[in-house]
Amino acid sequence: MTRPIIAITMGDPAGVGPEIIMKSLAHADLYARCRPLVIGDAARLREAAAIVGNTVAVRPVKEVGEAAFRHGEADCIDLALLAPDHPFGRVSAASGEAAYRYIARAVELAVDGKIDAICTAPLNKEALHAAGHPFPGHTEMLAALTGTPEVSMMLVAPNLRVIHVTTHIGLLDAIRKIEPGLVERTIERAYDTMVRAGIADPRIGVCAINPHAGENGLFGYGEEEEKIVPAVRSQQARGRRVEGPLPADTLFFRAARGDFDIVVAMYHDQGHGPIKVMGIEAGVNITVGLPVIRTSVDHGTAFDIAGKGIADERSMLEALRQAADLATERN
Structure with missing residues (x-):
């Protein structure tokens, strides 16, 4: 069985997204389920790897076909949108624009049939709005980008x-x-x-x-x-x-x-x-009704702990596993 390709959008780069992505990609069992591909900024991922203290190397690629999907390497379609000194833990239009463009690129790849599912790291609505994208959140943005009139x-x-x-x-x-x-x-x-x-x-x-x-x-x-x-x-x-x-x-x-x-x-x-009482660490958000499978962590950008290396990756791991399972069932 061919493992599905899961595009992981980096979310707001000032939040915990880069850290939980790099922590998740350190888990070898993930690669037995899927082929993960980050859509984001390679330099930010390298910074996150140093912060969390793991040895996963970041491998920039331009196209899906260049990805190797090997454990120990994080393949990243590098949009290179961020300044080298981009801060953690702060709302900014630059972060909001980057988060939007990561999603837009993932949708393009999905529509072209080059990936099997999208898994999103969290974004910040205030930053998104500051960048001129007045969506309430990922769900509504993905519906607009895919031309889907109604989702759940x-x-x-x-x-x-x-x-x-x-x-x-x-x-x-x-x-x-x-x-x-x-x-x-x-x-x-x-x-x-x-x-x-x-x-x-x-x-x-x-x-x-x-x-x-x-x-x-x-x-x-x-x-x-x-x-x-x-x-x-x-x-x-x-x-x-x-x-x-x-x-x-x-x-x-x-x-x-x-x-x-x-x-x-x-x-x-x-x-x-009730969902968050039952287990926010393992909670997953799934958008139902889109032409592409989309899962997400069930938590926010956590600006208060961003850049400190202490963010918990369990929700991201579960979101990736759910995306892989749903994509396998669809295929």
Whole structure:
């Protein structure tokens, strides 16, 4: 079986991305699963290797075909965007522009069929905006760059998977945006993703918006009945094992103990909170609905510890493994 080529975008170069990439590429078992290729700045990767104290050599290449994919070497399509003294731990337009261009190059390679998946190190939204790219995050940027009208964010942690109906918008805006069609399309993406992952008849739990799922109209203004119930009933009519809307507090407990294969969360914090409690170090962010596989770490740029060599690479390693597994299944 041919190992998939995974493009690793370096993220915001002032954050922990370069360090967790170099730490991850020191793991020999990763190369048994995939062929990793960094899209970034070779000089920054060398600096990160020195900071974390590993012996992985950085090997600049211009094209995918030049990469050797050998353990002990980090193949890097070197965009050479950064000044030699680029600081760690600071927001800057230069960092935001670099992060954007790493992603844009990875998308080009994916569209051309030269890579099998993208795995992203974290970016900083303030830096991205300062560079003139007003995206809320990676998910929306990737959707725009690939011309995809609608995608979903899925988070995976040990014993829990969550897909989101809405993500990077305020709570009042999220409630306004939620409607039966969007909820049903999100359930569809959850179902399809689970089937591709080898779960033939997935059990899907759908969160309510209000406490106690509205308590028969006691809480809220009938949002569950108006916005969620039609989507759940439509899926049930197709013979799918979908339950909801269910109170989020008990639903996440039941999902963690194994009653459901995936949870459909209505808004950002409803889904992110339980995932991060279950294991932020091994959490993975997967964008569902793109024409290319994309996974990411489930943490930010961590400017407070960037450049200190102490960032934990476990989420990056798990994101790479998930990307490799998904790419192998698709191929």
